[in-house]
Amino acid sequence: MELTLQAPLDMHLHLRDTEMLENIAQASTHTFSGAIVMPNLVPPVSSKEEVIAYKERIMDSIGNENFIPYMTLFFKPDYDRVFLETIREKITAIKLYPAGITTNSEGGVSGFDVEELRPALEAMSDLNIPLCVHGETNGFVMDREAEFVSIYEKLAAAFPKLKIIMEHITTKESVAALDRFENLYATITIHHLLITLDDVAGGMLQPHLFCKPIAKRPEDKEALLKVALAAHPKVMFGSDSAPHPRHAKENCGCAAGVFTAPIALQLLVELFEKHHALDNLQAFVSDNAQQIYGVTPLNKTVTLEKKPFKVPTDYNGVVPMYAGEEIAYSIKEAK
């Protein structure tokens, strides 16, 4: 069996910088037409110059023009309208991190006071800049995302024209919020469609499946699957593929992040086929995102075939999900 996808998009991707960027850029982008690139570098990407320079480093590392990195800025409450107007054409979205919630998020937002955020978020709303949010509180690890839903709803109500993307959602509570506010959208990863906390910590502890937000309960996975397989028009694929060097994963105190980009499409085809939902895959991996973000991607086509693929044990030192295991689909061509 073969399947061709038009302009697949990864609406949440970590490409990192310097040596790591060079190590994983090609493998992370090869099968995608474009990706929303996260800004949580050290220091975070927060000026026009940094956006431009980071985009150049990304294109240099990829080594070809057949991919669009949709650039983002690291949200700061003091961004004003003048600044945002000058940077508008260089970015596709702005990413908000609660302070300290994940890798390199120390400079994020500590409170969610609507009036404090109003100048920046109203300007973004007027300029039609989507707000991408890592939605977790500092609460108990299994409750963090569900607790954040009330903050999503507060922001959605206060800024009804602002597109708010709930990033890498993992819970039934986030899924339910999608339909309560017109301006709430979501990305979903492939790993959260495949695993629960059982896969991370139910047998041996699996550092390469440890991520933030952590994989949740079976009923949460079911809720995610339901909207992903139906290609609910407000959800999009975003891998949250997040490379760390092997030593930072297999150690005493392992970093959060699952590296999936090189095998994400293959896994998605297998998953959608299993659930008899292949007709919806094109929308989930591209069309919905084009609608939501209003982007027109490069005309890249990616053909997959049902032929076993042995996942490499690592990509330049970064261990992917299912390292060394066989998956059912291979990339035949990406052009």
Added chain:
Amino acid sequence: MELTLQAPLDMHLHLRDTEMLENIAQASTHTFSGAIVMPNLVPPVSSKEEVIAYKERIMDSIGNENFIPYMTLFFKPDYDRVFLETIREKITAIKLYPAGITTNSEGGVSGFDVEELRPALEAMSDLNIPLCVHGETNGFVMDREAEFVSIYEKLAAAFPKLKIIMEHITTKESVAALDRFENLYATITIHHLLITLDDVAGGMLQPHLFCKPIAKRPEDKEALLKVALAAHPKVMFGSDSAPHPRHAKENCGCAAGVFTAPIALQLLVELFEKHHALDNLQAFVSDNAQQIYGVTPLNKTVTLEKKPFKVPTDYNGVVPMYAGEEIAYSIKEAK
């Protein structure tokens, strides 16, 4: 401040065998008068000869007579009355593992059919041999223990004279079951009184805090604290101290178990002091167990003092809880 405990007992201890036994036996038993020793070796301890020989290896590894290993047998449904009568004086309890639920439990029980278990459990009941149980189903990792409570209750009702010890309980559901059946008892570890899943996977992933049953939710920890600090007469301290070599913990796919025995009493004193419950510690770490098991321990006394103790980074290659960190209490004397 100083505090002296009379005959502290660890009612759930893993001493392993061969090289590991030699590496950790002294450190694991030094501050205790005795301990219930788990039988999950490879192969499991399941004959009189194996019990006697394992006890000898333990005593050889400890190198002194100032400790009693209370021996256990690995439960098998085909144990009959004749066999149990011949082994009665050599063992203190029999430990039941659901098949495949934790380290070296492959030969455990697969179903919990009361009639199938009746011959063995009625004989144990008549011979007053307590049944220690690792109470987890094969369900979702956060639900396994709560799901097992109905099995505890089924067994408790079917064998009302059989003492059933719910080992290393971690949930409010198990705590609640304690008072519903006269013949249900429980051990509680020090780590489950101190940590939740947040400490294991809320920040970086912490392999040295990964154990089975996994640490649960804050409200579960509170329920455990309540009965432990009150020295509820049906609960006893049992460390479930479970050594693994460093490479089996800090690796891709880490083994379950927290190594706590050498610092357990120090942590317990600190915890009970913090909660103004020091008056109940003697009951929690010894008196309750003596009552429940009907054992008369060696007259060992252990004196602790409020003096910082830097936990070693490892004990012969086994990394303890709080490795390299400072804790508030030290052992002054154990004799």
